[in-house]
Structure formats: structure tokens, C-alpha cells
Amino acid sequence: MLVRRRKGYSIILKQLNGVSGVARQNFSFAHELGHLLIQKYSVSQQFDDSTKHRLSRNRQDDEEQLCEQLAAEILMPRLAFEEDGWMEGWSINNLKALARKYGASIPATSRRMIDLMPETGVMASWKPPLKSAAERPKLLSSYCPSSRYQPRNSVPRLRSWLITRASRVRQVQTGFAPLVDRNSGLVTPKDVPAEAWAWGHGEFNKVMVWYYPDRELSSDQKSLSMGLTRKAV
Ligand SMILES: [Zn+2]
Structure with missing residues (x-):
């Protein structure tokens, strides 16, 4: 959270450990800097000097979303990041290396790559089934820059083989996966080329x-x- 002091501000972060903990702290820190930038340049009239903190995902207002974008820009500056993307390739194969390089989390780096890559990309993170083969993977979150495409919440077992295989092999897997195209007017997902990689x-x-x-x-x-x-799945 961002707290106003007599002289300046304090940014208070939750204590987190490990590489991913530090990455999340970095992003939160940059997010709070975003609030200060907005205040300095009076982009938003909503800022009222009171304590600011990150809201839960479904309650994000415009300023929160803007701060998420500013945080991505601060942590992963466009010019440097784009250069790395072109050098290394805009593939999920390079997600981990870029996250390490910029000290950002896997989801934040993934979103940045999807936003800056030259072709249309959609990302989704899934919770793979733990043990039972009858279980289905669960959709945790998804992101598409244009919001045209949406992965379906529940994918039949036979269609979720890419997710299951990636979670077991723990190396990047390529194949296809179903995606709903909102512009097509159909609710039936279409299989499109996909890459999958497990972490955590x-x-x-x-x-x-x-x-x-x-x-x-x-x-x-x-x-x-x-x-x-x-097979009607
Ligand atoms: Zn905020």
C-alpha cells in the first residue's frame, strides 16, 4: 500500500520470499509508483490522498488498471523488452528467462509478451488435475489484448491433453487447444495451435x-x- 507521510510517501509491501515472492513485490512496488505518477500528472481526479492499496481483481477501477499497465512499463520497459523479444523469440520457451531478467512474475511477464508480440496471442493459466485422471483442469485466469478470444472454462478431458502433458513433462509442449472466437458468433471453441508450459x-x-x-x-x-x-468432446 501507499501511505502519505509528512514528507513524501511510504510504500508498504507484504513480506514474500523466494524468486517469485520478490518478483511479486517488484510488481506491487511499481504499481504503487504508478499511483504517484498519476497523482503527479493529475491524470486521475479520483486520487484523494487517502491510503491506496491493490484491490482484488474483480474490483479494479480504471486507476487500478492504469497502475497495472504503468507497473508493467516500469518493470519491463517497452523498448528493452521488445528488443529481447525479437532477439530471443516471442515464444513461451523464453517466458522464464525474460521473467528472471526483468525480475517480474511469470503471469506479468507472460502478459507483457502477449501484449508486445507481433501476432495475436491469448494466454491462460490453468490448474492441472492433481491425481485423478477423471478430473479436468481448471481455468484460473485468461488474457487476450482484444478480448475477442476466450478459452472455455471447462475443457473435456480428451481436449485438455496439452495441459495435462505439460504439467507432467514440465517442458514446453506444443499442440493445439480449444478457443472461443466471440466474433464468429459461435459458442463452440475451435482448436488453434498452442504452447503450454508448467511452473510452480x-x-x-x-x-x-x-x-x-x-x-x-x-x-x-x-x-x-x-x-x-x-467423438463429440
Ligand atoms: Zn492500486
Whole structure:
């Protein structure tokens, strides 16, 4: 949180440990700096000198969203980040290295990459099934710059093989995954090329999936996808 003092401000951060804890602290710190920037340049009239802190996701107002963008800009400056993206490649393969380099969390770095990559990308983080094979992965969050595409909340078991495989192998997996295209007027998801990568251990294990709606499926993927559709899943 950001607290006004007699001289200046204090930014108070929750104590967190480990690489991912520090990454989250960095982002929170940059987010609070965002509030100060907004105040300094009077972008927002809503700022009222009272204590500011990060609101829960579903209560974010405009200023909160702007601060999230400012935090991404402070932590991962566009010019430097874009250069790294072009050098290393805009692939989920490079997500971890870029997160390390910029001291940002995996989700924040992923969002930045999706925003700056030259082609349309959609990201979603999934909680893979823990043990039982009958369980389905759960959608934790998703992001698409244009909000045109949306991964479906619940994916049938046979269609979630990319997520399940990535969570077991723990190396980047490529394949396809279903995505709903809001512009098509259909609620039926279409299979699009995708990459998946797991991070975090034990109960914190999550799978990041990147979807590429503008890419074509390979002929092998196409026949596999059609096979799944015939099985009505
Ligand atoms: Zn805030």
C-alpha cells in the first residue's frame, strides 16, 4: 500500500520470499509508483490522498488498471523488452528467462509478451488435475489484448491433453487447444495451435497456455482435432 507521510510517501509491501515472492513485490512496488505518477500528472481526479492499496481483481477501477499497465512499463520497459523479444523469440520457451531478467512474475511477464508480440496471442493459466485422471483442469485466469478470444472454462478431458502433458513433462509442449472466437458468433471453441508450459511445484503447479488463433493447424493436428470432434468432446 501507499501511505502519505509528512514528507513524501511510504510504500508498504507484504513480506514474500523466494524468486517469485520478490518478483511479486517488484510488481506491487511499481504499481504503487504508478499511483504517484498519476497523482503527479493529475491524470486521475479520483486520487484523494487517502491510503491506496491493490484491490482484488474483480474490483479494479480504471486507476487500478492504469497502475497495472504503468507497473508493467516500469518493470519491463517497452523498448528493452521488445528488443529481447525479437532477439530471443516471442515464444513461451523464453517466458522464464525474460521473467528472471526483468525480475517480474511469470503471469506479468507472460502478459507483457502477449501484449508486445507481433501476432495475436491469448494466454491462460490453468490448474492441472492433481491425481485423478477423471478430473479436468481448471481455468484460473485468461488474457487476450482484444478480448475477442476466450478459452472455455471447462475443457473435456480428451481436449485438455496439452495441459495435462505439460504439467507432467514440465517442458514446453506444443499442440493445439480449444478457443472461443466471440466474433464468429459461435459458442463452440475451435482448436488453434498452442504452447503450454508448467511452473510452480506441488499444489502451486500451474500450466500457462498460449493460443495462436491466426496460425493454421498442421495437417496432423487437423486430423487429430477432427477425430476428437467426431467423438463429440
Ligand atoms: Zn492500486
